[in-house]
Amino acid sequence: MDLGIAGRKALVCAASKGLGKACAMSLAGEGVDVTIVARTPGPLEETAGEIRAATQAAVTTVAADITTDEGRALALEACPSPDILVNNAGGPPPGDFRDWGRDEWIAAIEANMLSAIFLIKETVDGMRDRGFGRIVNITSSAVKAPISILGLSNGARSGLTGFIAGVARENVGDNVTINNILPGAFDTDRMRANVAAVAEKKGISFDDALAQRARANPAGRFGDPAEFGLLCAFICGAQAGYISGQNLLIDGGAYPGTF
Ligand code: NAD
Numbered sequence: 001m002d003l004g005i006a007g008r009k010a011l012v013c014a015a016s017k018g019l020g021k022a023c024a025m026s027l028a029g030e031g032v033d034v035t036i037v038a039r040t041p042g043p044l045e046e047t048a049g050e051i052r053a054a055t056q057a058a059v060t061t062v063a064a065d066i067t068t069d070e071g072r073a074l075a076l077e078a079c080p081s082p083d084i085l086v087n088n089a090g091g092p093p094p095g096d097f098r099d100w101g102r103d104e105w106i107a108a109i110e111a112n113m114l115s116a117i118f119l120i121k122e123t124v125d126g127m128r129d130r131g132f133g134r135i136v137n138i139t140s141s142a143v144k145a146p147i148s149i150l151g152l153s154n155g156a157r158s159g160l161t162g163f164i165a166g167v168a169r170e171n172v173g174d175n176v177t178i179n180n181i182l183p184g185a186f187d188t189d190r191m192r193a194n195v196a197a198v199a200e201k202k203g204i205s206f207d208d209a210l211a212q213r214a215r216a217n218p219a220g221r222f223g224d225p226a227e228f229g230l231l232c233a234f235i236c237g238a239q240a241g242y243i244s245g246q247n248l249l250i251d252g253g254a255y256p257g258t259f
Contacts, residue, residue, distance in 0.1 A: 004238030006031030008132075010084035011075060013066045013119070016043040018188035019138055020088040022229030025050075027084065028057035030233055035060040035079035037071070067111040072119055081126050084236045087116035088138040091190060092152035094197070100152065108152035112139075113160040120178070124171055133176030134236035137164060141184040141251045161247065168245030177244035179235050184251025185213060187222040219252030 009032070012024040016038035024034045028051045036051075038044045041063040048059040062078045064071035067089055092108040116137050127133025139157045146154040161180060168178040185191060192210075199209035214221050231250055234240060249255055 001239075003030045003233060003236070005084070005134075005233075005236060008032045008083040009079060009081065010034045010086065010236070011037070011079040011082040011119075011123075012086040012088070013037045013075070013115070014088040014090060014138075015086070016040065016047045018190060019183060019186060019225055019228050020086065021047050021051075022225035023086045023088075023136070023138075023232040024059075024229075025054065025226070026229035026233035027086075027236060028055040028059065030237075031055075031057065032084065032236075033058040033060075035062060035075065035082070037062045037064055037066050037075045039063065039065050066119075067107075067115050069118075072115065072122070075119075076122055081130075082123055083127065083130070083132055083134065085119055085123050085133075085135045086138065086232060086236075087119055087136070089115050091140070092150070092156065094149040094194070095151070096149070097151045104152060105155070108156040109159065112153060112156040113163075116160055117163055120167065124167075124176060124178075127176045128171060128174040131175050132238075133171070133174075134240070135176070135178040136232050136235055137178070137180045138232075139180045139182050139247070141182045141249055141255060143180070143182055143247065144249060145255055165245055172241075172244040175241050177235070177241060179243060179246045179248060181228070181232060181235065182247055182249045182251070183223065183228055184249070184254045185217055185222050186225055186228060188225055191222065217252045217254050221252070223250060223252060 010027045014020040015024045015036035024036050044061050048061045051059050062075050064074040089111040143157050195209050199206045
């Protein structure tokens with residue numbers, strides 16, 4: 001299926017690894033020019049090389065922290081008028097809410113709520129003027145089914161989700177959609193780091209903890225980041241203009257509710 005977005009420009013945040021990288025790869029595979037952002041130049045350039053080799057697409061890199069005003073300014077300098085914006089940032093650490101003070105909460109809100117809102121603020125009107133825009137926020141299945149040790153994530157991402165529910169309806173009339181994609185357990189560095197912490201806590205090997213976690217999913221496995229990237233590309237496609245304000249869960253069926 002041709003998604004009809006060849007030649008479009010995408011800004012993909014937090015994209016040197018994992019889900020962000022997979023989104024950039026899938027968009028580039030559709031002929032989209034991608035600007036990818038991550039903090040560390042080495043892995044960022046490596047990923048850019050991989051995407052170019054796999055897709056022949058134009059890939060621009062921005063080494064910046066997307067959770068800061070300066071980082072977002074650098075990203076927008078490199079890609080001033082994106083047609084597609086994929087908001088993403090590292091997730092906050094797990095823990096007990098009794099141990100978190102204002103600094104921890106502000107950091108989570110900056111990363112997983114305000115970064116996305118400020119980038120939308122800077123880009124959405126240009127998309128409306130041009131009559132095309134696709135904004136995808138990478139959130140988490142924890143928005144729908146909170147995980148108690150991820151309180152910072154549950155809280156900050158729910159704030160973003162509430163904001164998006166309102167703003168998405170204002171823009172779809174100009175063919176600008178805004179949706180959230182909610183990953184369940186995907187095989188990325190972040191997920192492996194979480195599994196390593198669980199293994200240590202339980203006193204079992206990393207491989208055993210990994211296998212247990214995979215078996216706990218109805219699909220019996222982790223999601224492949226490429227599966228996530230392909231869903232993202234579809235939501236960013238020309239044909240997806242009637243999908244907006246949605247929270248799309250991609251979790252192997254782990255969420256147990258009827259809706
Ligand atoms: P990952 O650690 O594999 O990759 C994160 C990427 O973001 C890396 O490229 C890193 O360099 C970049 N990054 C992190 N902080 C950044 C910042 N401040 N500025 C710019 N770049 C930054 O993580 P992932 O598994 O791909 O997760 C992506 C998001 O999805 C995270 O917010 C995570 O919490 C969330 N999530 C992941 C899963 C999962 O199973 N992998 C499940 C639910 C939610």
